[in-house]
Amino acid sequence: MAAVIDSDQSAPAGEAPIQSFLVTFIIRRYDPEVDAEPRWVDYDVEMYPTERVLDALHKIKWDQDGSLTFRRSCAHGVCGSDAMRINGRNRLACKTLIKDLDISKPIYVEAIKGLPLEKDLVVDMDPFLDAYKAVQPFLISHSHPEKGKERLQSAEDRERFDDTTKCILCAACTSSCPVFWTDGQYFGPAAIVNAHRFIFDSRDDAADVRLDILNDKEGVWRCRTTFNCTEACPRGIQVTRAIAEVKQAILRGGR
Template structure:
């Protein structure tokens, strides 16, 4: 089948504003959208810029907006976004992050917020042996959050960031919860200092857009609300 990829383009060296360019591409309905983008770059316009790496939904590199929804180009099948010949599929860069070129965004702010919650194990006790052992039940409390690949799809989908760009965002909160809920971790106070602020966990309004956008099926909104409950319990 033949589809039209309507891609947002922007080259800061030559363009004052972003614009859309359309490419006619021959694809199979079971192809990934990433396959279509690769055909454009290889055979029609080598200047098209986008990130990609593993192409299997593991690295999180090719996050973008596809027909207004956020996700990974490598996990989006053509048949899920185009049902017939000649259908237009609109592709844009992730929202809430500055566009560097075409579909590539500057993720500096996203990762600064991520690092602010100290997304690593903090422990004030010595481990017994080579590992800090925990039970399967203890692990399952936060298991889904370990699937995060930092693709920023949830960050782009979050409507709170439209009006509050300083909001720390869903990905950072989920990674904070991953360690707050870890039986081996003792970094609660350091993370609460970041989360219990006007730009921390409280701006979340339970839109569930982040949960719907997540390509790894993480229960993001639930984990955010659990983090809020942790803070409230801590305050007594």
């Protein structure tokens, strides 16, 4: 079990001090300059229940091993840069609280799967971003709004694609997909989600173009509906449902 450490962390008057724990993190390390294969390295870190896995990585890097490499930016679940596998599940390190993990056992941390490993917890995001760009994830309109006016849209039309506007391009969904693991050509859930966002936008005029792109042999038909992507999404997007809606639009011949 994780060892309890006496704590001097302040607590509200009349309440007991918050206890800290010695938590073991086992991190899959890889330095291409010295390692032939990845290796697991363990670290003991003093943690508080309300701290996050990202805090643990900071403590390791700052206090124990400055060579540990990982990505992070906003640290508040918006940028999506710190997606990684924590105890075998894709999560954002900045959104994963220590109190939500079983600290009686070591916490395993490794890079997301399916993308080329560059170093430690950092993967090459280019294949992921190439698929994203291929679906033309931007508004395409063949008309111009009235001068000085915005493109108007009803609340009902906006609600049609509201869920898929939440994507932060963390790659947690795509790198949880077993089809993507075995076939690097598959567009993947995140690209399809971002296509969905514009396919069903009433202001956009290129839905047919995107549907044609995703009707490719490496498009939506590669999805096996395992729901891994939906379970992995840190933003709660119903990814599998979005993919199914794109499939239905292709069969209908339009949105």
